[in-house]
Amino acid sequence: MCRAARFQFEGRRFEYYFTQYRARLPLLLQTGHCSLVTWGRRRNESGGFPFGASVRLASIQAGHWDALQPKPVKIAIPEFMETDVMGHEHWFQVMAGQYLQGMLAQKGNQLRVYTVQLDCNAEDTFFENWPRIVNSPF
Template sequence: MCVGAGYSYLGESFQVYFSNPKATLPVRTRSGGCSLLPWGRRKIQRGALPFGCCARLDSIYAGRWDKWFPVPVKICVQRFMEQDMEGRTRWFELPKGKWIQGLVAHERHEQRLYVVVVEPQLSDALYERWPRIFCS
Protein backbone atom coordinates (compact mmCIF):
# COMPACT_ATOMS: atom_id res chain seq x y z
CA MET A 1 0.00 0.00 0.00
CA CYS A 2 1.11 3.56 -0.55
CA VAL A 3 2.19 5.05 2.80
CA GLY A 4 3.67 8.37 1.69
CA ALA A 5 3.73 10.77 -1.24
CA GLY A 6 5.63 13.81 -2.45
CA TYR A 7 4.10 16.50 -4.63
CA SER A 8 4.17 20.16 -5.59
CA TYR A 9 1.12 22.34 -5.08
CA LEU A 10 0.88 26.08 -5.72
CA GLY A 11 4.66 26.35 -5.99
CA GLU A 12 5.42 24.55 -2.72
CA SER A 13 6.77 21.03 -2.21
CA PHE A 14 5.05 18.67 0.21
CA GLN A 15 5.89 15.27 1.64
CA VAL A 16 2.91 13.61 3.34
CA TYR A 17 2.33 10.33 5.12
CA PHE A 18 -0.95 8.49 5.53
CA SER A 19 -0.30 8.25 9.28
CA ASN A 20 -0.97 12.00 9.51
CA PRO A 21 -4.74 12.55 9.95
CA LYS A 22 -4.45 15.85 8.05
CA ALA A 23 -2.78 14.28 4.98
CA THR A 24 -4.14 15.45 1.64
CA LEU A 25 -3.22 14.51 -1.92
CA PRO A 26 -3.67 16.51 -5.13
CA VAL A 27 -6.02 15.23 -7.82
CA ARG A 28 -6.35 16.46 -11.41
CA THR A 29 -9.53 18.46 -11.99
CA ARG A 30 -11.53 18.50 -15.22
CA SER A 31 -10.21 21.98 -15.95
CA GLY A 32 -6.61 20.66 -15.82
CA GLY A 33 -5.69 22.09 -12.42
CA CYS A 34 -5.20 20.25 -9.16
CA SER A 35 -7.31 20.17 -6.02
CA LEU A 36 -6.36 18.79 -2.59
CA LEU A 37 -8.53 16.05 -1.06
CA PRO A 38 -8.29 14.27 2.29
CA TRP A 39 -6.37 11.01 1.91
CA GLY A 40 -8.37 8.04 3.22
CA ARG A 41 -9.78 7.64 6.70
CA ARG A 42 -8.12 6.63 9.96
CA LYS A 43 -9.84 4.86 12.84
CA ILE A 44 -9.53 8.02 14.94
CA GLN A 45 -11.51 10.04 12.37
CA ARG A 46 -15.26 10.46 12.28
CA GLY A 47 -17.17 9.61 9.16
CA ALA A 48 -18.92 6.86 7.25
CA LEU A 49 -16.38 6.13 4.52
CA PRO A 50 -14.09 3.07 4.73
CA PHE A 51 -11.02 3.02 6.95
CA GLY A 52 -7.64 2.92 5.22
CA CYS A 53 -5.68 4.67 2.50
CA CYS A 54 -6.28 2.36 -0.45
CA ALA A 55 -8.96 0.77 -2.58
CA ARG A 56 -8.10 -2.61 -4.06
CA LEU A 57 -8.84 -2.79 -7.78
CA ASP A 58 -10.50 -6.20 -7.46
CA SER A 59 -12.86 -4.85 -4.78
CA ILE A 60 -13.79 -1.93 -7.04
CA TYR A 61 -14.59 -4.34 -9.89
CA ALA A 62 -16.58 -6.51 -7.46
CA GLY A 63 -18.82 -3.51 -6.65
CA ARG A 64 -17.81 -3.15 -3.00
CA TRP A 65 -17.24 0.59 -3.45
CA ASP A 66 -20.49 1.27 -5.37
CA LYS A 67 -22.41 2.49 -2.31
CA TRP A 68 -19.93 5.38 -1.99
CA PHE A 69 -20.40 6.54 -5.61
CA PRO A 70 -16.72 6.15 -6.59
CA VAL A 71 -15.18 8.51 -9.11
CA PRO A 72 -11.83 7.61 -10.74
CA VAL A 73 -9.21 10.38 -10.60
CA LYS A 74 -5.57 11.01 -11.41
CA ILE A 75 -3.39 11.63 -8.36
CA CYS A 76 -0.78 14.32 -9.12
CA VAL A 77 2.34 13.19 -7.24
CA GLN A 78 5.99 13.06 -8.28
CA ARG A 79 6.96 10.23 -5.91
CA PHE A 80 5.45 7.75 -3.51
CA MET A 81 6.60 5.62 -0.60
CA GLU A 82 5.84 1.93 -0.24
CA GLN A 83 6.36 -0.43 2.68
CA ASP A 84 7.56 -3.94 1.84
CA MET A 85 6.48 -7.17 3.52
CA GLU A 86 9.31 -6.84 6.05
CA GLY A 87 8.29 -3.33 7.09
CA ARG A 88 11.02 -1.43 5.22
CA THR A 89 10.01 1.71 3.35
CA ARG A 90 11.34 3.02 0.06
CA TRP A 91 10.60 6.03 -2.13
CA PHE A 92 9.83 5.59 -5.85
CA GLU A 93 9.94 8.37 -8.43
CA LEU A 94 6.98 8.56 -10.78
CA PRO A 95 8.16 9.27 -14.35
CA LYS A 96 6.76 12.36 -16.07
CA GLY A 97 3.53 11.55 -17.91
CA LYS A 98 2.55 8.79 -15.46
CA TRP A 99 -0.19 8.98 -12.82
CA ILE A 100 -1.38 7.01 -9.83
CA GLN A 101 -5.04 6.12 -10.11
CA GLY A 102 -7.23 7.29 -7.28
CA LEU A 103 -10.82 6.81 -6.25
CA VAL A 104 -12.90 9.57 -4.67
CA ALA A 105 -15.64 8.17 -2.43
CA HIS A 106 -18.67 10.17 -1.24
CA GLU A 107 -21.07 9.82 1.68
CA ARG A 108 -23.39 12.79 2.14
CA HIS A 109 -21.01 15.75 2.73
CA GLU A 110 -17.96 13.55 3.31
CA GLN A 111 -15.48 13.08 0.46
CA ARG A 112 -12.16 11.20 0.63
CA LEU A 113 -9.47 10.04 -1.76
CA TYR A 114 -8.14 6.46 -1.82
CA VAL A 115 -5.13 5.18 -3.79
CA VAL A 116 -6.15 2.35 -6.14
CA VAL A 117 -3.86 -0.64 -5.58
CA VAL A 118 -3.24 -3.94 -7.37
CA GLU A 119 -1.52 -7.14 -6.31
CA PRO A 120 1.91 -7.63 -7.93
CA GLN A 121 1.92 -10.43 -10.50
CA LEU A 122 5.32 -11.85 -9.53
CA SER A 123 5.37 -14.65 -6.97
CA ASP A 124 8.56 -13.24 -5.40
CA ALA A 125 7.32 -9.64 -5.19
CA LEU A 126 8.52 -7.62 -2.20
CA TYR A 127 5.24 -5.73 -1.87
CA GLU A 128 1.76 -7.04 -1.11
CA ARG A 129 0.11 -4.21 -3.01
CA TRP A 130 1.23 -1.62 -5.51
CA PRO A 131 -0.38 1.65 -6.66
CA ARG A 132 -2.05 1.37 -10.04
CA ILE A 133 0.12 3.48 -12.33
CA PHE A 134 -0.87 4.47 -15.85
CA CYS A 135 0.04 6.89 -18.66
CA SER A 136 -1.97 9.98 -19.51
Protein backbone atom coordinates in the same frame (compact mmCIF):
# COMPACT_ATOMS: atom_id res chain seq x y z
CA MET B 1 -0.56 0.35 -0.04
CA CYS B 2 0.94 3.70 -0.91
CA ARG B 3 2.05 4.88 2.53
CA ALA B 4 3.36 8.38 1.78
CA ALA B 5 3.51 10.97 -0.98
CA ARG B 6 5.67 13.96 -1.88
CA PHE B 7 4.38 16.71 -4.14
CA GLN B 8 4.14 20.44 -4.78
CA PHE B 9 0.87 22.33 -4.63
CA GLU B 10 0.47 26.06 -5.19
CA GLY B 11 4.21 26.63 -4.79
CA ARG B 12 4.56 24.70 -1.53
CA ARG B 13 6.22 21.32 -1.04
CA PHE B 14 4.27 18.68 0.87
CA GLU B 15 5.21 15.30 2.30
CA TYR B 16 2.30 13.40 3.79
CA TYR B 17 2.37 10.01 5.42
CA PHE B 18 -1.10 8.49 5.42
CA THR B 19 -1.02 8.21 9.21
CA GLN B 20 -0.73 12.00 9.57
CA TYR B 21 -3.82 13.91 10.61
CA ARG B 22 -5.42 15.64 7.60
CA ALA B 23 -3.17 13.92 5.04
CA ARG B 24 -4.28 15.01 1.57
CA LEU B 25 -3.44 14.15 -2.03
CA PRO B 26 -3.57 16.33 -5.17
CA LEU B 27 -6.08 15.20 -7.79
CA LEU B 28 -5.62 16.22 -11.42
CA LEU B 29 -8.82 17.75 -12.75
CA GLN B 30 -9.88 17.66 -16.39
CA THR B 31 -9.23 21.42 -16.50
CA GLY B 32 -5.55 20.70 -15.87
CA HIS B 33 -5.65 22.18 -12.36
CA CYS B 34 -5.19 20.21 -9.15
CA SER B 35 -7.34 20.02 -6.05
CA LEU B 36 -6.28 18.69 -2.62
CA VAL B 37 -8.60 16.04 -1.19
CA THR B 38 -8.42 14.24 2.16
CA TRP B 39 -6.68 10.89 1.81
CA GLY B 40 -8.72 7.95 3.13
CA ARG B 41 -9.75 7.65 6.76
CA ARG B 42 -7.59 7.00 9.79
CA ARG B 43 -8.80 4.93 12.76
CA ASN B 44 -9.07 7.99 15.02
CA GLU B 45 -11.27 9.93 12.56
CA SER B 46 -15.04 10.00 12.68
CA GLY B 47 -17.23 9.77 9.61
CA GLY B 48 -18.89 7.26 7.38
CA PHE B 49 -15.97 6.45 5.12
CA PRO B 50 -14.18 3.08 5.33
CA PHE B 51 -10.90 2.98 7.24
CA GLY B 52 -7.66 2.89 5.29
CA ALA B 53 -5.62 4.64 2.62
CA SER B 54 -6.26 2.36 -0.31
CA VAL B 55 -8.76 0.13 -2.04
CA ARG B 56 -8.13 -2.97 -4.10
CA LEU B 57 -9.06 -2.69 -7.76
CA ALA B 58 -10.99 -5.98 -7.56
CA SER B 59 -13.23 -4.63 -4.78
CA ILE B 60 -14.17 -1.60 -6.92
CA GLN B 61 -14.91 -3.86 -9.88
CA ALA B 62 -17.03 -6.13 -7.64
CA GLY B 63 -19.20 -3.15 -6.63
CA HIS B 64 -18.23 -3.08 -2.95
CA TRP B 65 -17.84 0.72 -3.09
CA ASP B 66 -20.97 1.56 -5.08
CA ALA B 67 -22.73 3.18 -2.09
CA LEU B 68 -19.99 5.86 -2.05
CA GLN B 69 -20.38 6.78 -5.74
CA PRO B 70 -16.79 5.86 -6.69
CA LYS B 71 -15.13 7.83 -9.48
CA PRO B 72 -11.70 7.14 -10.98
CA VAL B 73 -9.25 10.02 -10.51
CA LYS B 74 -5.60 10.72 -11.19
CA ILE B 75 -3.36 11.46 -8.22
CA ALA B 76 -0.70 13.93 -9.34
CA ILE B 77 2.36 13.08 -7.25
CA PRO B 78 5.95 12.74 -8.47
CA GLU B 79 7.00 10.45 -5.58
CA PHE B 80 5.38 7.83 -3.39
CA MET B 81 6.59 5.51 -0.67
CA GLU B 82 5.88 1.81 -0.22
CA THR B 83 7.01 -0.54 2.53
CA ASP B 84 8.47 -3.89 1.49
CA VAL B 85 7.64 -7.23 3.10
CA MET B 86 10.54 -6.71 5.53
CA GLY B 87 9.13 -3.35 6.69
CA HIS B 88 11.69 -1.14 4.93
CA GLU B 89 10.58 2.12 3.30
CA HIS B 90 11.30 2.73 -0.39
CA TRP B 91 10.58 5.95 -2.29
CA PHE B 92 9.68 5.69 -5.99
CA GLN B 93 9.38 8.32 -8.69
CA VAL B 94 6.37 8.50 -10.98
CA MET B 95 7.33 9.07 -14.62
CA ALA B 96 6.19 12.26 -16.36
CA GLY B 97 2.73 11.79 -17.84
CA GLN B 98 1.84 9.04 -15.38
CA TYR B 99 -0.31 9.19 -12.26
CA LEU B 100 -1.38 6.98 -9.41
CA GLN B 101 -4.96 5.92 -9.93
CA GLY B 102 -7.26 7.01 -7.17
CA MET B 103 -10.86 6.36 -6.29
CA LEU B 104 -12.86 9.40 -5.23
CA ALA B 105 -15.58 8.46 -2.73
CA GLN B 106 -18.48 10.72 -1.80
CA LYS B 107 -20.80 10.69 1.20
CA GLY B 108 -23.16 13.65 1.22
CA ASN B 109 -20.97 16.68 0.54
CA GLN B 110 -17.78 15.05 1.86
CA LEU B 111 -15.08 13.63 -0.40
CA ARG B 112 -12.20 11.24 0.26
CA VAL B 113 -9.62 9.80 -2.10
CA TYR B 114 -8.19 6.30 -1.80
CA THR B 115 -5.25 4.97 -3.81
CA VAL B 116 -6.13 2.01 -6.03
CA GLN B 117 -3.97 -1.04 -5.29
CA LEU B 118 -3.03 -4.09 -7.30
CA ASP B 119 -2.22 -7.37 -5.58
CA CYS B 120 1.34 -8.62 -6.03
CA ASN B 121 2.65 -12.15 -6.02
CA ALA B 122 5.00 -12.36 -3.03
CA GLU B 123 7.17 -14.83 -4.95
CA ASP B 124 7.82 -12.26 -7.70
CA THR B 125 8.29 -9.05 -5.71
CA PHE B 126 9.27 -7.60 -2.36
CA PHE B 127 5.89 -5.84 -2.03
CA GLU B 128 2.50 -7.25 -1.07
CA ASN B 129 0.63 -4.73 -3.20
CA TRP B 130 1.39 -1.88 -5.55
CA PRO B 131 -0.43 1.29 -6.59
CA ARG B 132 -2.04 1.22 -10.01
CA ILE B 133 -0.22 3.58 -12.39
CA VAL B 134 -2.19 5.17 -15.24
CA ASN B 135 -1.27 7.42 -18.15
CA SER B 136 -2.78 10.69 -19.30
CA PRO B 137 -4.73 12.13 -21.10
CA PHE B 138 -8.26 11.85 -19.72
